[in-house]
Amino acid sequence: MDEHYNVVIIGGGIAGVTAAEAARSQNSEISICIISQETYLPYYRLRICEVIDNPSVKDSLLLHPEEWYQERNIHIYLNKTVFGVAPDNNEITLSDNSRVSYDSLIVASGSISFVPPIQGIGRPGVHTLWTMADALEVEAILRDKKKVVVIGGGLLGLEAGYHFSRMGIATTIVEKMPRLLSNQLDEAGSEIFMRRVRSCGVNVITSGDIVSIKGADESDDSPVTSVLLADGSALEADLVLVSIGVRANSELARLAGISVEKRIKTDNHMRTSIPNIFSAGDVAEPKNFWFGLWSVSRAQGRVAGINAAGGDEVFELSTPPYVLNTMDTKVAVLGEQGMLSEPQYELDVLMDTNSGNYRKLVYREGVFRGFILVGDTHEFSKLQKEIKKT
Numbered sequence: 001m002d003e004h005y006n007v008v009i010i011g012g013g014i015a016g017v018t019a020a021e022a023a024r025s026q027n028s029e030i031s032i033c034i035i036s037q038e039t040y041l042p043y044y045r046l047r048i049c050e051v052i053d054n055p056s057v058k059d060s061l062l063l064h065p066e067e068w069y070q071e072r073n074i075h076i077y078l079n080k081t082v083f084g085v086a087p088d089n090n091e092i093t094l095s096d097n098s099r100v101s102y103d104s105l106i107v108a109s110g111s112i113s114f115v116p117p118i119q120g121i122g123r124p125g126v127h128t129l130w131t132m133a134d135a136l137e138v139e140a141i142l143r144d145k146k147k148v149v150v151i152g153g154g155l156l157g158l159e160a161g162y163h164f165s166r167m168g169i170a171t172t173i174v175e176k177m178p179r180l181l182s183n184q185l186d187e188a189g190s191e192i193f194m195r196r197v198r199s200c201g202v203n204v205i206t207s208g209d210i211v212s213i214k215g216a217d218e219s220d221d222s223p224v225t226s227v228l229l230a231d232g233s234a235l236e237a238d239l240v241l242v243s244i245g246v247r248a249n250s251e252l253a254r255l256a257g258i259s260v261e262k263r264i265k266t267d268n269h270m271r272t273s274i275p276n277i278f279s280a281g282d283v284a285e286p287k288n289f290w291f292g293l294w295s296v297s298r299a300q301g302r303v304a305g306i307n308a309a310g311g312d313e314v315f316e317l318s319t320p321p322y323v324l325n326t327m328d329t330k331v332a333v334l335g336e337q338g339m340l341s342e343p344q345y346e347l348d349v350l351m352d353t354n355s356g357n358y359r360k361l362v363y364r365e366g367v368f369r370g371f372i373l374v375g376d377t378h379e380f381s382k383l384q385k386e387i388k389k390t
């Protein structure tokens, strides 16, 4: 494969696919390709946990069927890893040593799971979950296993824990913070949410610090049997899922001389420090703005695609809502949370522990500033619009 495309996109996640679609709408003539190192056509990454308890849903998770790409004349290369970027020659090199040249490049290489340096973390049976291949591997392992420990009670850990417990697997989520979703919910919201998690049969340990992962014997290749916490307690485990956050897949860009701090720096046109190279999605950070969310990656992909194809679009740096739909409940949070210790807030709070519903509206200086909804979130769109108006 030694080719030239007007727009080359590294990564077939939601940012990359949306960028390709937007570039095509911007210009029907240009040549566009996506290079993805995954085996599967791009899929709804945020739904891969569904594969763990039902692998037959795999194909229904595709973003688009193969014909969609053909109809739009978007070439998609699977199983190809971009190995190097040479901005001086407008060229990328793939792991098979072939080269592809471009007029504009979009780096949408996303995230990789962060793996902390805990003793025993390399044992068989310790996994992360980011790709479809990861989900299928976890599914295969769990067929004859009965106990799972999930490290991390964020978006991903909760969703995975929910699916494990639905499979009848004894599941414990260990969260380092004193309560679940402590960055998104206030104490009352966390409490209501925690009850819901427990009612799904998931055990939760908060303020839990895992210090080592034990195997049947001390050798590094002995499969996991338990995890040890800092307070000296131990939890039995056939599988340990590590989900304590992600790191940007930005090394390629850094090596190419593109400005990278934690992530690839861009302006609000999603343009990097090199004028014909754009970036979008989890790997990108326009003006210190980063949330690691699907909706943000899609919005940035659209802007990067339009601009890479010669348009002039701006990414709007407005804080996205936090939306969660798992553990048979829903959470929607936006804006200021109005902590009880902060007297400048006026709060309108409704809490019903029986139904598991919590609704908090936050006002400051008479103006609606934020809300927390747990359980019943039907007012979400209305409240979001009200905040936008103010």
Ligand SMILES: Cc1cc2nc3c(=O)[nH]c(=O)nc-3n(C[C@H](O)[C@H](O)[C@H](O)COP(=O)(O)OP(=O)(O)OC[C@H]3O[C@@H](n4cnc5c(N)ncnc54)[C@H](O)[C@@H]3O)c2cc1C
Pocket: 010, 011, 012, 013, 014, 015, 016, 035, 036, 037, 038, 045, 046, 047, 048, 049, 080, 081, 082, 083, 108, 109, 110, 111, 112, 129, 130, 131, 155, 156, 159, 249, 252, 280, 281, 282, 283, 292, 293, 294, 295, 297, 323, 324, 325
């Ligand atoms: C289980 C799970 C649940 C989630 N739940 C939610 C949720 O409820 N709400 C929400 O908003 N977000 C959720 N997320 C996060 C969301 O999925 C991510 O924010 C989003 O997928 C980021 O998209 P992206 O396109 O930037 O990157 P990615 O999805 O990471 O895609 C990047 C792609 O680039 C490829 N790539 C990387 N380097 C190269 C290379 N050198 N050559 C070729 N290809 C390369 C990668 O293999 C990958 O396919 C969840 C994620 C997971 C895993």
